[in-house]
Amino acid sequence: MDYTGSIRKECTAWYYVIDLGKGVNGKHTQKEKRGFKTEEEVNSSLIKALHELNTDTYI
Structure with a gap:
């Protein structure tokens, strides 16, 4: 499965x-x-x- 992500900003902090x-x-x-x-x-x-999720190396 190919995972997708997005980047967002809330106030002064960034997150994904x-x-x-x-x-x-x-x-x-x-x-x-x-x-x-x-x-x-x-x-x-x-x-x-x-990359870790898509290659099954995510912990």
Whole structure:
């Protein structure tokens, strides 16, 4: 499964949201990570997380 993510800004902090699809209970599941100071930081972290998820190396 190919996972997708998006970057958002809330007040002064950046964060990303990854769409994980439907969980075992049939509900839509998302993972988010907050607290990045710049858009570049959140972008590099999102790319790393998506790569790990898509190659099954995410912990």
